[in-house]
Amino acid sequence: MSNADQKVPAICEKCLGSNPYLKMIREPQGDQCRICTSTYNLFKWNANKGSKLSRTLVCLECARQRNCCQSCMFDLTYHIPMSLRDAAFKIAGMGNFHEVLDSPNAVTKRFNAQKQQQKYLEGGQPDQQLLTDGEPEVSEAQARKTLDEILQKLVQSRQASDNSKFNPKKENSHGAESSNNNLKNTDIAKILTKLPFNGNLTLPKNTSITSFFIFGINNEISNGMVAEYIEQKLAEVSENKEIKLKSIILNHRAKCGFICFEKRKVAEKLSNLVDKPRGTKGPGIMFIKNIPIRITWCKVKSLGCSSSEEIKLGYVVRRQMKLLAEKDHKAIGKKANNGDSSSNMETFEPPGPPGSKSNYSSQNGNFES
Amino acid sequence: MSGESKQDLVVDPNISEKKKRKKKAARVQVDPSVLDEDDKPQQTGNIFNIWYYNWGSKENYQKKSPFRVNVKQDSGYTKADKIPNSFVCLFFARGCCHKGKHCDYLHRIPNQTKDAFPATTDCFGRDKFSNYRDDMGGVGNFLRPNRTIYVGKLPLDAIPRDSSIEQVISEQFGEFGRIERFRVIHEKNCAFVTFENEWNAQFAKEAMAHQSLVKDEVLNLRWANEDPNPQAKARNQRQLQEQAMNTIKNLLNQNEQRPQTMPKRKTISENRNTPKKLNDGESINSKQISKKRQNTFGDDAAKPEEKKLKSTKHVESSGFLIGYGSDSDSDDDDD
Numbered sequence: 001m002s003n004a005d006q007k008v009p010a011i012c013e014k015c016l017g018s019n020p021y022l023k024m025i026r027e028p029q030g031d032q033c034r035i036c037t038s039t040y041n042l043f044k045w046n047a048n049k050g051s052k053l054s055r056t057l058v059c060l061e062c063a064r065q066r067n068c069c070q071s072c073m074f075d076l077t078y079h080i081p082m083s084l085r086d087a088a089f090k091i092a093g094m095g096n097f098h099e100v101l102d103s104p105n106a107v108t109k110r111f112n113a114q115k116q117q118q119k120y121l122e123g124g125q126p127d128q129q130l131l132t133d134g135e136p137e138v139s140e141a142q143a144r145k146t147l148d149e150i151l152q153k154l155v156q157s158r159q160a161s162d163n164s165k166f167n168p169k170k171e172n173s174h175g176a177e178s179s180n181n182n183l184k185n186t187d188i189a190k191i192l193t194k195l196p197f198n199g200n201l202t203l204p205k206n207t208s209i210t211s212f213f214i215f216g217i218n219n220e221i222s223n224g225m226v227a228e229y230i231e232q233k234l235a236e237v238s239e240n241k242e243i244k245l246k247s248i249i250l251n252h253r254a255k256c257g258f259i260c261f262e263k264r265k266v267a268e269k270l271s272n273l274v275d276k277p278r279g280t281k282g283p284g285i286m287f288i289k290n291i292p293i294r295i296t297w298c299k300v301k302s303l304g305c306s307s308s309e310e311i312k313l314g315y316v317v318r319r320q321m322k323l324l325a326e327k328d329h330k331a332i333g334k335k336a337n338n339g340d341s342s343s344n345m346e347t348f349e350p351p352g353p354p355g356s357k358s359n360y361s362s363q364n365g366n367f368e369s
Numbered sequence: 370m371s372g373e374s375k376q377d378l379v380v381d382p383n384i385s386e387k388k389k390r391k392k393k394a395a396r397v398q399v400d401p402s403v404l405d406e407d408d409k410p411q412q413t414g415n416i417f418n419i420w421y422y423n424w425g426s427k428e429n430y431q432k433k434s435p436f437r438v439n440v441k442q443d444s445g446y447t448k449a450d451k452i453p454n455s456f457v458c459l460f461f462a463r464g465c466c467h468k469g470k471h472c473d474y475l476h477r478i479p480n481q482t483k484d485a486f487p488a489t490t491d492c493f494g495r496d497k498f499s500n501y502r503d504d505m506g507g508v509g510n511f512l513r514p515n516r517t518i519y520v521g522k523l524p525l526d527a528i529p530r531d532s533s534i535e536q537v538i539s540e541q542f543g544e545f546g547r548i549e550r551f552r553v554i555h556e557k558n559c560a561f562v563t564f565e566n567e568w569n570a571q572f573a574k575e576a577m578a579h580q581s582l583v584k585d586e587v588l589n590l591r592w593a594n595e596d597p598n599p600q601a602k603a604r605n606q607r608q609l610q611e612q613a614m615n616t617i618k619n620l621l622n623q624n625e626q627r628p629q630t631m632p633k634r635k636t637i638s639e640n641r642n643t644p645k646k647l648n649d650g651e652s653i654n655s656k657q658i659s660k661k662r663q664n665t666f667g668d669d670a671a672k673p674e675e676k677k678l679k680s681t682k683h684v685e686s687s688g689f690l691i692g693y694g695s696d697s698d699s700d701d702d703d704d
Contacts, residue, residue, distance in 0.1 A: 034511075035499045051454060057489055057496070073489055073511060080616050081488050083514060088613035091606070102512060104500045144624065147617050154614045161607065219600050222549040223539075224565050247539035250550060260536070300536055305555045 009043040009056050012069040012076055017047030033059035036113030037106055043070075061117045065100050077143050092153035094146075186308045188316070191301075195256070197320045199296030201271045201284045210246075210267045213298035215256035215317045218291050223248045226259065229288045233273050234266065251303045253310035255317040258300045271297065277328040285328075294324060395445035395476035397469035398461065399436065433587045434579040436464030440544045444477040446470055456486065456494035457568075462575040478545050479568035488514075492568040493575070505591040509571070516549070516570045517563040517596070521589035524582055525558055537582050538562065545573035561593050 007026075016022060022045055030042030040059030047054050056070035063070045068082055075085045103109060196213060214226075226248050244266060250257035261267040274284035274295055283294040304310040414425025438461060447470050449455035458474035460466035466476070479492045486492050489511050497511040509515050520538070528534050534553055542548060542562050546569025551562040564570040578590045596602065 034496075050452070071489070072487055078620060080620070081514070083512065084609070084613050084616055087609045088617065091610050091613065102499060109499075144621065147621055151614060151617045151621070154610055154617070158607075158610055158614070219604060222565075223551070224547045224549050227547065247536055247543060248548075249533075249535040249539050251535070252550065252552070258536075300533060302533055303535070307554070307556070 006041045006060055009041075009070050010060060010063045010076070011043075011056065011071050012074060012079060014074075014079070015047060015054055015069055015071045016045070017051070019048065031055075033057075033062055033113075035059075035062040035102065036109045038110055038113055059113070061113055061120070064120065065113075065116050078147065088150050088154065091157055092150040093157075094150060094153070183308055183312055186306070186312050188304065188309050188312050191304055191309065191313060192316065194301045196296050196298050197283075197316075199283055199298060200281060201274060201276055201296060203268060203271065204297045207264055209297055209299055210262065210264045211258050211260040211298065211300055212267070212270070212295050213256065213258055213301075214286075214293050214295045216291070216293045216321045217250055217252065217255055217257060219252050221250065221252075221288055221291060221293075223250055225288055226250065226257075229286065230259065230270060234269060237269055237273065238266070249300070249303075251310060251313075253307060254303045254313035256303060256313065258298070259295075260300060278331045281331075282324060282327060292321070292325075294321065393445040394470040395447045395461070395472065396443045397467055398438070398443055399465045399467045401467040431587050431589075432579065433581055433585060434463065437580055438462055438464040438576050440478055447472045447474065447476045449473055449475045456490070457492045457572060459493040459495075459575060462493070462572055463578075464576075478572055479566065481547060481566045481569065484568060486568055491571040493571070501592060505594070509592050514567050515592050516565070516567045517561055517593035518570055518574050519589075519591045519593040520560045520562060520577075521558065521591070522586055523553070523558045523560060523588070524584070524586040525555060527583045527586065529583075534560075534582075541582060542573055542577065545569055545576055561596075 024043055024045040027042040029039040033040050034057045044053050044055045054071055058070055066082055067076055069076055074081055244262040246260040246262045248259050274286055276284045283296040286293045286295055304313055410423055412424055417424055456474055458466050458472050458476055461476045466472055490496050491508050495508045497508050501510050525534055538551055538560055547565040549563045549565045551560055553560040574590050579587055
């Protein structure tokens with residue numbers, strides 16, 4: 001059997017290290033393959049001087065099937081993890097010979113491995129054969145071409161998904177919990193009374209409050225993104241050491257969360273940096289990844305004890321965001337009409353045609369003031 | 370090797386030149402004299418199970434751990450910081466490493482950007498397996514990178530009034546790395562915590578296992594299954610897509626700049642009578658070798674076996690040497 005005569009393992013350059021004079025130990029039938037649990041020739045070597053002993057983990061057949069290195073299990077052609085390679089090919093819609101479905105059952109694994117080995121020895125399709133005499137099957141140029149193709153297709157599919165992002169039907173697919181009956185019966189009045197949807201960013205007199213209530217978050221926003229944003233903003237005004245986020249709590253179903261700081265000072269700095277579209281009247285607004293998020297001072301409260309409560313809260317948040325957006329728009333409109341150019345709020349309005357920004361009194365539509 | 374004592378002044382280029390920062394040595398977490406000499410566990414039952422190495426049944430196994438790691442206090446400099454590619458100390462994560470700065474493993478949380486452990490092991494160096502355990506415990510699966518931990522047996526009743534379970538989770542798990550998101554399911558008394566990085570997830574799983582959040586309950590940490598929520602699935606798809614795109618872009622860029630020529634390796638000419646499908650040493654010509662060496666890229670879907678071993682190739686197995694002599698054995702420079 002070819003297995004027993006294997007002299008050289010199938011490994012990538014990185015695993016071999018930099019030393020051209022490499023000593024390798026071979027143990028025929030030395031270990032059990034991690035994937036198919038059959039015995040295979042084990043190879044061990046020291047990649048770099050003083051580094052840990054590297055060894056092969058899977059048998060040659062399994063590696064061949066998946067086109068991966070026997071020890072690090074990265075793809076041999078592209079040097080990326082197998083899962084990434086499979087995902088890339090899948091999303092690009094291109095055929096991938098090397099994607100293998102693994103079954104959890106030990107017996108099935110061995111059977112599959114055996115089958116594969118037979119197929120190989122009998123000669124299978126030429127492009128599935130990895131080990132052929134002569135030139136390598138996937139030459140460098142070819143590999144680049146495939147990569148380019150995949151990249152193009154990935155970009156295309158990403159654009160397509162971006163365009164079709166707003167899908168109202170999908171938004172409501174929360175599953176069985178959101179069935180209308182449940183939502184009608186859940187009462188979130190208690191929770192709502194405690195949450196300051198119309199709160200503002202005036203410094204609370206109670207100095208023990210060092211946390212903010214934020215709402216309007218999307219499924220996309222992760223804790224990490226919020227943390228990054230805050231650190232960025234605070235880095236502009238204070239040294240690194242002072243920024244101490246105690247915790248960030250985001251409840252994506254309820255579309256709201258809390259940001260807690262350890263020190264009141266830092267919290268105050270953040271509240272100063274955040275945009276306040278209506279001054280002290282309404283909640284401040286932040287834009288994280290182009291998604292508007294409202295922020296007010298608040299102590300950490302409960303956001304619901306069951307999924308249906310959270311989902312209902314999410315609906316309330318959406319409605320509230322719309323209301324607030326309308327209010328803000330009106331307020332900005334008023335300010336602009338009064339010739340008040342001092343509000344430096346970020347808006348999404350694209351710059352108008354030339355001449356639209358000039359405020360002639362004759363153009364003033366606000367005859368009441 | 371005593372260079373890592375507290376007396377060392379190491380200038381960290383990231384900090385302003387005015388301050389010189391002392392790198393803190395890792396703290397000894399447990400007094401070694403407190404630990405038993407032999408590792409036989411204390412008797413808590415009647416029958417000793419020699420397979421699982423404990424007394425009695427699973428219930429006894431689910432005990433609260435007497436140790437706990439405090440990342441701020443305990444992390445620091447160890448021997449392993451000088452050695453590249455070292456792993457993180459498992460006992461440090463569990464709070465019971467008695468070696469302190471002499472430990473051969475790292476005493477810190479895995480760094481998101483700098484640390485890169487091989488895909489086939491976890492951050493502690495333990496090998497991953499090809500599928501999950503039935504109870505989703507232990508080390509994970511190398512075929513599916515998993516950054517999400519399932520946290521069971523949450524003490525939802527025991528939370529103090531002025532705080533919430535979300536706060537507690539966020540604070541305590543946040544110690545071990547950047548949390549990407551977490552979701553508490555009150556009905557089931559459980560939570561799913563997703564980290565930005567799988568190494569941090571592995572560390573947190575070991576660090577928080579058998580610990581309690583509030584008082585005395587024992588958490589049950591396991592690897593999480595894939596999120597069945599279609600929104601989450603779509604989100605994960607998109608993330609994977611982004612990742613794939615970035616890696617491909619990097620690959621393409623990498624290849625445009627010719628990488629530095631790695632030392633050329635030549636295989637030992639091998640025995641002629643290798644079986645049909647495998648490549649012979651003779652089919653490699655020097656042109657192919659140099660082509661291979663220039664680029665890590667086209668490295669061989671076709672010829673994974675050709676990997677270069679020069680001259681001395683020790684073959685040790687049950688005491689017999691396989692001769693590698695061959696006709697064209699001109700490259701026989703023995704070191």
